[in-house]
Amino acid sequence: MRRTNKLCLKLIKKQNSAEGVFMEDKKGWKEIPIGGVIEKSGNALNYKTGGWRTFRPVINSDKCIGCMLCYLYCPDSSILLKKDDKFKFKAYEVDLDHCKGCGICASVCPVKAIEMKRETEFKDDKSSGHN
């Protein structure tokens, strides 16, 4: 019982720190811009949306022909590229912290190099973006 409690606490702490919700770390109302304005650009990177995902895109780089349609269509800029001698670039990995699993990449891929797999197949994977 005690062990379970400790485990729960650990999990909650992990969850909270990942989401950044420890209230004492936060700024007070006098210190923040009014109206919810965010004064720095590029902040979407800090907001991790990978936890919403039900399906995960899995890229088969061998099939990829470097057309970059997945890269262009991805609404969350989550397709990561690598350099390739033949095709210049190839899709090879997904930013799992931000990919919401919408499946657009798999849908637009002309050579079916991206497969959407259920997240439950990866439940032991630590890098899943699921906290």
Add this chain to the structure above:
Amino acid sequence: MNAKLKIRKVLSGAQAAAEAMRQIDPDVVAVYPITPQTPIAMQFAEFVNEKKVHTEMIRVESEHSAMSACVGSAAAGARTMTATSSNGLALMTEVVYIASSTRLPIVMNLADRALSGPINIHGDHSDAMLVRDASWIMLASENAQDVYENTIMAVRIAEHKDVLLPVMILQDGFITSHSAETMYLFEDETVKDFIGEYNPKYSLLRTEQPITIGPLDLFDYYFEHKRQQIEAMENAKRVIKEVFDQFSKLTGKTYNYFEGYKTDDAEFIIVTMNSSVGTAKFVADEFRKKGVKAGVVKIRVFRPFMDEEIVKLLKDAKVVAVLDRAASFGSNGGPIFHDVRSAFYESEKKPKMLNYIYGLGGRELSVEMLKKVYSDMVKVNEGIKVEQIQCLGVRD
């Protein structure tokens, strides 16, 4: 009368609002027609057509879109105005809250009209009361002159750096909006000088300072942003007074959150807002002639509501009657009654207080009805029991 208010005109309340808008010359007006607001938009559209203003007028497909366009335009840093009534305000309410919480100083004229249903196009305050907690500053207008002056002052109040909240100017639909009366306007230059240039704190168009507006705001920061809004409303109390004082230099009149009429020695006071103030003053004079010390308190600033100011005006009265042109169903009396009575909770000295719900759906408030109100107050003072909260002018 000060020399600055010298152009004599015969205008309706709606035209007065449009004239003020013409002189303010806002960057953007997004508006959808609805009775009895329509003549404001119509008159202003003529000014746009005749190129008397530089305004970009956006014709939208609903009030929800009207306020949404205003939010976008104000977020871009444009001086933005609109107008609506009743169900139009109800439809835009979602965005009315977004405008204030995003701290956009939009100025909106509201020609008060009863909310449906049953459907009704005439004046009561149920629309204004729908959004009284929306963090908008609300200025009430007795007549067309008030509409004109409040609209001009609203710009300065809304855009003040310590406030940055939208302002709504209330006038009674039809009774004020469609009745022509003699009033006085400023020269265009006077208004231009008074309101000055608008320098927005943030602008979506300022590419060298990229910002995000309206992001997701959860349990970690939403509360802090609401706390800021509470503070902005507190600041508004000071700023409104400052703007009133500066404006009175132009008009030679005095302005206050609550304006007392013969209240100095009054024993019986009616508290009300918008057009009924005029009728109440007339009836107070009649009672004064009979030797009854009658007075009237006109609410000019409904939000923020200044407890200490209303107490100051009413504490020496024997009986006070609060008039509400809106019902607050299931609660004890009307919305203004709640505010006035609550203001007295901490006060040692408090008058007896009555509440009258009147004029719903544009039902006329007659002189006879207000005579009954003063007579009731006199009765209460003599120890005769009068029902504390009652409907005035409804058929049994």
